Amino acid sequence: MNGAAAGAPAVRRFLHNLRDLPHQLMASVVRSGAPTTDRSRSSFVFGNLFLHLHAVRVHRWTLRWVTTWGLGIMSVSAFLLTLATGILLMFYYKPYPTAAYDSIKDIHFVVPTGLFIRNIHRWAAQLMVVVVLLHMTRVFYTAAYRSPREYNWVIGMSLLVVTLGLSFTGYLLPWDQLAYWAINIGANIAQSPREVTDALGVTAYFDPGGLQKFILLGSEDVGEEALIRFYLLHVMILPLALAVLMGVHFWRIRKDGGMAKPTDADARVGALGPETYPVFTEAPKKTYHLAAIVRGRTPAVGRGPEKTLPTMPHLFYAELAVLMLTVLICVALSLLSNAPLKELANPAVPENPAKAPWYFLGLQELVSYSAFMGGIGIPTVVIVGLLLIPYLDREVDGTGNWFGGTGGLPLVLRSTAFGLLAVLAVEVFAIRFGWIREWFPAVPQLLITFVNPGTVLTAVYAAYSLWCVRRYDSTRAGALALFTCFLCGFAVLTIVGTHFRGPNWEFYWSPSQWPAH
Amino acid sequence: MTTHPVAASGPSRLDPEPLPRRDFLGLAALWSAAVALLFGLFGALRLPRAAVVPMASRKFRVTVSDTLAPGEALVPAGRSVAVFRDADGAVYAISRVCTHLGCLVKSEADGFHCPCHGSRFAPDGSVIKGPAPKALAWLAVSKAGAGTIVVDESKSVQAGTKVTV
Numbered sequence: 001m002n003g004a005a006a007g008a009p010a011v012r013r014f015l016h017n018l019r020d021l022p023h024q025l026m027a028s029v030v031r032s033g034a035p036t037t038d039r040s041r042s043s044f045v046f047g048n049l050f051l052h053l054h055a056v057r058v059h060r061w062t063l064r065w066v067t068t069w070g071l072g073i074m075s076v077s078a079f080l081l082t083l084a085t086g087i088l089l090m091f092y093y094k095p096y097p098t099a100a101y102d103s104i105k106d107i108h109f110v111v112p113t114g115l116f117i118r119n120i121h122r123w124a125a126q127l128m129v130v131v132v133l134l135h136m137t138r139v140f141y142t143a144a145y146r147s148p149r150e151y152n153w154v155i156g157m158s159l160l161v162v163t164l165g166l167s168f169t170g171y172l173l174p175w176d177q178l179a180y181w182a183i184n185i186g187a188n189i190a191q192s193p194r195e196v197t198d199a200l201g202v203t204a205y206f207d208p209g210g211l212q213k214f215i216l217l218g219s220e221d222v223g224e225e226a227l228i229r230f231y232l233l234h235v236m237i238l239p240l241a242l243a244v245l246m247g248v249h250f251w252r253i254r255k256d257g258g259m260a261k262p263t264d265a266d267a268r269v270g271a272l273g274p275e276t277y278p279v280f281t282e283a284p285k286k287t288y289h290l291a292a293i294v295r296g297r298t299p300a301v302g303r304g305p306e307k308t309l310p311t312m313p314h315l316f317y318a319e320l321a322v323l324m325l326t327v328l329i330c331v332a333l334s335l336l337s338n339a340p341l342k343e344l345a346n347p348a349v350p351e352n353p354a355k356a357p358w359y360f361l362g363l364q365e366l367v368s369y370s371a372f373m374g375g376i377g378i379p380t381v382v383i384v385g386l387l388l389i390p391y392l393d394r395e396v397d398g399t400g401n402w403f404g405g406t407g408g409l410p411l412v413l414r415s416t417a418f419g420l421l422a423v424l425a426v427e428v429f430a431i432r433f434g435w436i437r438e439w440f441p442a443v444p445q446l447l448i449t450f451v452n453p454g455t456v457l458t459a460v461y462a463a464y465s466l467w468c469v470r471r472y473d474s475t476r477a478g479a480l481a482l483f484t485c486f487l488c489g490f491a492v493l494t495i496v497g498t499h500f501r502g503p504n505w506e507f508y509w510s511p512s513q514w515p516a517h
Numbered sequence: 518m519t520t521h522p523v524a525a526s527g528p529s530r531l532d533p534e535p536l537p538r539r540d541f542l543g544l545a546a547l548w549s550a551a552v553a554l555l556f557g558l559f560g561a562l563r564l565p566r567a568a569v570v571p572m573a574s575r576k577f578r579v580t581v582s583d584t585l586a587p588g589e590a591l592v593p594a595g596r597s598v599a600v601f602r603d604a605d606g607a608v609y610a611i612s613r614v615c616t617h618l619g620c621l622v623k624s625e626a627d628g629f630h631c632p633c634h635g636s637r638f639a640p641d642g643s644v645i646k647g648p649a650p651k652a653l654a655w656l657a658v659s660k661a662g663a664g665t666i667v668v669d670e671s672k673s674v675q676a677g678t679k680v681t682v
Contacts, residue, residue: 215565
């Protein structure tokens, strides 16, 4: 290139360089050139800070849609959407009571594209909660949490908790009636260990509930201090925690050997199609010999790269497709439905019914039986139970297969039936006949705290799961039963809380029957 | 074939090292760093726990009219309190903050109804239905001139505490 201009007058060289600028600029950014060969495709991936989180080659099992349904990438995409729109909303949002409400109103009615951006923020956040739950469900049913991926399952659970925390803290920020009363209830759930300490008469000396609420609100009640704290959590602390945990999560995917694959994955993906590119046939024909000295499992050792394809373009294009699908879903929903904004928060008049975001309404249903058990006790048991699954199920049969392991799909279907029946029976009984307090008003509170519809349901599910462990002589069968029951309980309680509860948390068949007030 | 003298006599770099005496110092340094950082973390966590809480006064004055019927609630504007006058003219105040999750209960003819999770309370504040773990609090009341009382929302008292005005 330079040869032609060499020796020419400096002005001509200058003009030549100027003409050559776009090419040189591109070459300085992407050193390996266009990703057209095995080598340049590989260095395109590992030569890029952001892309090198991926391996340079990806197994064809991973690229099948049914392996993951793209749910992990969709969670990240939804997060990136909330991040971008959230930063935009911060241009106008003011975290101070009344001013907060006015600024959201401005965003709604005055700021160009403000309503649209807020809609995308809300829909992406809701989508993220749904997709993270579906992603967890996928990982569970394909038994992908098993060794060596136990720790990444734990990280994933932390990501779920932080995701829910982000949604919850965002709920207060508009400072409308919905926000104020939902957070009031949430903060009092944080205080609910008092239900136990009061019953034991030790609150004066030992009051973790009161401390939790006080730290969360920065005051005795929901006010300016609470708003700034929730804002700080929402825009700084939780997103940072999420970003760090996501980094660990992705890194571990690679370190743990990529997606979980069944042992016969190579055979099942079949021969390479005629359109695919042969592997390492070009000079210098290097393979992963370096990987052979690494201890433990690595993806390529002993198997060779024959069933793999270059990450660029195969995986990246699939990921891009998922990102664009996520954008499409959020934009479409934002055009169809606007984010709500109720009247200004009024501490003197509770919203009736005061409902949390929909994904917390299952918890709110449990909370309507016991604040401590529904809001803290049972969620803790569920989260700890989910965390322990990979350490308690150490079987290997069925890893990487949908509904793999002992019991399989028939057990999942049976557990679905059992889980639905149990939760419906408990709900119908409690709605129809009430609970202990109505029959014996003088009964001690501790009895209700430990024996209420929520704890009964949890105990029934745990007992059924233990029975499955014995019946099938398999820990995986117990896990399948418990997880399926958990999903059924979550779904039914959420639907009851969302659709069938009206003013005073009474049961109504339809919101159209709610009394006017 | 000659064996390498170093490989034969000395340990390999790849073998685990024997425990050196300096480990004690290393461990001590590690633990003191951990303890110092933990201590610092607890110190940092002290900051969000406010010493002074920005809150309006919880004591307020209210005039109770002679015409207030027994069982009828007087709810002072902006206060989460219901003031009552019994048949003998004694006045008492019951907190309207639900003991379940802090919603404001509504005074009805048969007692109090909570809008959030359906707790019901008798006219004296005791729980008759729903998830509330304990009775509504009775609040400290004191006389402040003819027909006027002072209610202290931050001070709960024994149920049945009344003041004659």
